[in-house]
Amino acid sequence: MALADISRTDVLKAIEECDRLGRDAFLKAYGFRRARTYLLVHDGRHYDSKAIVGAAHGFLPGQRPLPPDAKGFSGGAEHAARLLGRLGFDVVAAEPATGETASDDLVRRLTHLKVNRAAGRPALYKPIVLLWAMGRALRGEPRLLPWPETEDALKTLLREHGLRGERERPDYPVASLHHDGLWELRGAGEPVPTAHGDARLKRWFAEHQPLGGLAGPAHEVLRTSTLTRLAVxxxxxxxxxxxxxxxxxxxDTGLDGIDPSESQERSGSGxxxxxxxxxxxxxxxxxxxDQEARTHGLRRTGTTRRHLRSRTARLLVLSRSRGRCENPYCTGQPADVTDRDHPLLEVDHITELASGGRDHPSQMVALCPNCHAVKTRGRTRETLRDILLRVASERHNASGGTTPPEPPLP
Known part of the structure; x- marks a missing residue:
């Protein structure tokens, strides 16, 4: 196998053959399945990256096409996708496989980001860039920006929030996210270097001044889906x-006000x-x-130690309530609403996290302010908590949830 020897001309020959045979016939001829992670984009058409590279290998002198199970050959960022990027082709994230939503796929990609680590802690370059892009998507701002604007904005954020010694070098995380399939860089005309080294990468951005931003599918789902935005x-x-x-x-990124109880969105008549x-x-x-399996029992350290709390779980409970207090014995809740026409409800953990409760909708409840006060400090609070645990479980199951697995011990 000689992946490094494959040229742009060899890839173009494979693309031409795919166009001639059709996608399914081409994949069948070479023994590949449809791409699950990366797609090659050429002249506005999408191609299965691994299959194209495998076929291109057969155009090398004295070589045969690579089968999908060839040792050391994958369609991921380390093999086919990287080669195609090096040859100047655009490679984008594939649509998620059947049964996996765009939301699930995006959260999975973001959760499994490859980042540098210092003193055992993950570097914040990529998370800072992604949070900045999320804020832009939420506000409906243009997806793609000229490099000088991107660089200026991210330098400021890295300087002020790089709490683990991150340098003011936006080119590092942007290049890395591009190779992850999460960031588009347009107009460069030649491959984007890997996020290694120093002067070469900085010089590449200075010379090419690419137009860039969050990959289109990721930007769209973060712009339109409250659930995905909170999960990410x-x-x-x-x-x-x-x-x-x-x-x-x-x-600073505009994401501090997206708690589901005070969502910034308005949806008109919908x-x-x-x-x-x-x-x-x-x-x-x-x-x-999935997130709980990684973070259950963790606390956030500051001047005090606070449990990590899921914004996604709050959204699910608020939605499940349909705007009504979930205490079956509620004697009445305020008829008033918030400035955004949201009900005056408070999402609460029935058993506090500090006492072993879970940050999961099956153990959370939406209460009007009065019932919340009774549950927290009323004389009948213990009886009410038993009732609310039963109600939360029933409503969770009726809303589409199932009995959740127990989280791992912290």
Whole structure:
């Protein structure tokens, strides 16, 4: 196998053959399946990256096409995708496989980011860039920006929020996210270097001045889906900021006000963004349980130690309530609403996290202020908590949730 010997001309020959045979016939001829991670984009058409590289190998003198199970050959960022990028082709994230939503796929990609580590802690370059891009998507700002604007904005954020010694070098995380399939760089005309070295990478951005931003599918789902936005935020904060206070960074990126009880979105005559379908509720629970497996029992360190709390779980409970207090014995709740027409409800853990409760919708409840006060400090609070645990479980199951697995011991 000689991947390094494959040229742009060899890849173009494989693309031409794919166009002639058709996608399915081409994949069948070479024994490949449809790409699950990366797609090659050429002249506005999408191609399966690994299959194209495998076929291109057969155009080398004296070589045969590579089979999909060839040792050391994958379609991921380390092999096919990297080669195609080096040859000047655009490579983008593939649509998620059947049964996996764009939301699930995006959260998975962000949760499993490859980052440098210093003193055992993950570097914050990529999370800072992603949070900045998320804020832009939420505000409906243009997806792609000229490099000088991107560089100026990210330099400021890295200088003020690089709490683990990150330098003011936006080219590092942007190049790395590009190779992850999460960032588009347009107009360069030649491959983007890997995020290694120093002068070469900085010189590449200075010379090419690419137009760039979050990959199109990721930008769109973060712009339109409240559930995905909160799940991604939970994943990034839980994975990379477990011992830091991200509040100032969230404020500077415009993400500090997206708690579901006070969503910044307005939806006109359509349903409110905090109202979810049963399928969305079930998907949100799955994302929470995946994140909980990594963060259960962790506390955020600052002047005090606070448990990590899921914004996604709050959204699911608020949606499940349909705007009504979930205490079956509620004697009445305020008829008033917030400035954004949201109900005056407070999402609460029935058993406090400090006492072993879980940050999961099956053990959380939406209460009006009066019932919340009774549950917290009323004389009948213990009886009410038993009732609320039963109600939360029943409503969780009725909304599309299932009995959640127990989280790992912290």
């Amino acid at each position: 935020l939970d994943a990034l904060l839980g994975t990379f900021f477990e011992d830091l206070d991200p509040g100032p960074l969230l404020a 349903p409110e963004p905090w109202l979810l379908t049963a399928a969305e509720y079930e998907r949100g629970c799955r994302l929470i349980e």
